[in-house]
Amino acid sequence: LYEFGVVRAAQCSTKEQPLVRNLNELPQSNYGREGLSHMTIAGALSHGMKEVEVWLQTIAPGSKTPIHRHSCEEVFVVLKGRGTLFLASSSNKCPGKPQLFPISSNTTFSIPVNDPHQVVNTDGNEDLQMLVVISRPPVKVFIYDDWFMPHIAARLKYPYYWDAECFDSPKDEL
Amino acid sequence: LYEFGVVRAAQCSTKEQPLVRNLNELPQSNYGREGLSHMTIAGALSHGMKEVEVWLQTIAPGSKTPIHRHSCEEVFVVLKGRGTLFLASSSNKCPGKPQLFPISSNTTFSIPVNDPHQVVNTDGNEDLQMLVVISRPPVKVFIYDDWFMPHIAARLKYPYYWDAECFDSPKDEL
Ligand SMILES: [Zn+2]
Numbered sequence: 001l002y003e004f005g006v007v008r009a010a011q012c013s014t015k016e017q018p019l020v021r022n023l024n025e026l027p028q029s030n031y032g033r034e035g036l037s038h039m040t041i042a043g044a045l046s047h048g049m050k051e052v053e054v055w056l057q058t059i060a061p062g063s064k065t066p067i068h069r070h071s072c073e074e075v076f077v078v079l080k081g082r083g084t085l086f087l088a089s090s091s092n093k094c095p096g097k098p099q100l101f102p103i104s105s106n107t108t109f110s111i112p113v114n115d116p117h118q119v120v121n122t123d124g125n126e127d128l129q130m131l132v133v134i135s136r137p138p139v140k141v142f143i144y145d146d147w148f149m150p151h152i153a154a155r156l157k158y159p160y161y162w163d164a165e166c167f168d169s170p171k172d173e174l
Numbered sequence: 175l176y177e178f179g180v181v182r183a184a185q186c187s188t189k190e191q192p193l194v195r196n197l198n199e200l201p202q203s204n205y206g207r208e209g210l211s212h213m214t215i216a217g218a219l220s221h222g223m224k225e226v227e228v229w230l231q232t233i234a235p236g237s238k239t240p241i242h243r244h245s246c247e248e249v250f251v252v253l254k255g256r257g258t259l260f261l262a263s264s265s266n267k268c269p270g271k272p273q274l275f276p277i278s279s280n281t282t283f284s285i286p287v288n289d290p291h292q293v294v295n296t297d298g299n300e301d302l303q304m305l306v307v308i309s310r311p312p313v314k315v316f317i318y319d320d321w322f323m324p325h326i327a328a329r330l331k332y333p334y335y336w337d338a339e340c341f342d343s344p345k346d347e348l
């Protein structure tokens with residue numbers, strides 16, 4: 001049990017982490033989602049951030065995020081590849097048919113708070129790599145099955161995929 | 175007067191800006207600071223952000239940020255080049271001799287809230303390029319003349335260099 005706590009601490013606590021971290025040495029995983037590679041560059045649960053969180057995400061060709069919404073702000077900076085942002089509105093009963101926005105390397109976009117959205121790698125060959133910034137971590141995400149599911153039926157997934165691992169881990173009590 | 179308002183609006187309002195923006199087309203300037211190139215990728219005054227702000231900053235060889243502190247969170251992701259982070263503490267009367275941390279492409283670091291710091295491009299040849307994320311924009315910065323200036327003597331610079339341009343510009347009243 002003691003060792004278990006220590007092992008978790010390496011990824012899930014702010015202790016024992018150097019101030020300057022190399023991205024090549026940070027944990028990266030798909031967290032159970034096919035076609036995703038997620039790295040928390042600076043996170044609430046992993047690094048003690050309270051107001052912002054920064055992720056590096058890589059989406060394989062043909063893969064996508066869930067259709068989802070959150071009340072925090074979110075900024076994307078696309079580093080590599082190309083894809084499509086699907087964006088709907090929070091003002092009707094359900095998202096409805098989304099608007100499509102092409103995204104590609106060297107573009108940036110922010111998701112309007114609470115608007116349902118999805119990012120898809122629509123390229124046949126190249127990975128889509130993005131830096132993602134969110135406010136008020138850890139993120140509270142509501143997931144839709146499709147664009148015509150009512151907003152109130154969307155399911156809260158909290159903690160989110162990459163936060164689940166650290167959520168119940170022992171804090172730095174040692 | 176009408177045209178003046180419209181011209182300013184292009185950089186300082188959330189209107190007339192596409193959702194997906196190309197970094198190559200965003201305004202970039204030294205804002206009066208030698209050896210700096212700053213781009214607000216997503217900002218409070220320029221894009222209506224309320225909780226986070228994202229910048230792209232390039233520091234020329236030998237150039238540096240001021241010694242400064244702020245109560246917001248700040249995350250750096252170094253994209254290119256190498257340099258040194260100078261970091262002191264907020265707990266004594268003045269910052270005192272700072273700790274030095276080498277930084278380079280593919281590293282990340284967060285500045286502890288209120289700790290005085292400075293980023294210097296210590297490389298002789300290459301630009302130091304970083305993505306910078308701050309919380310609670312627009313940033314309120316306290317500037318020190320040197321590491322031995324008392325914290326209470328540091329001068330508030332608000333609005334900060336790149337925010338000054340938009341700070342008093344007409345809002346979207348048309
Ligand atoms: Zn999102």
Ligand SMILES: [Zn+2]
Nearest residue numbers: 242244248285
């Ligand atoms: Zn700073």
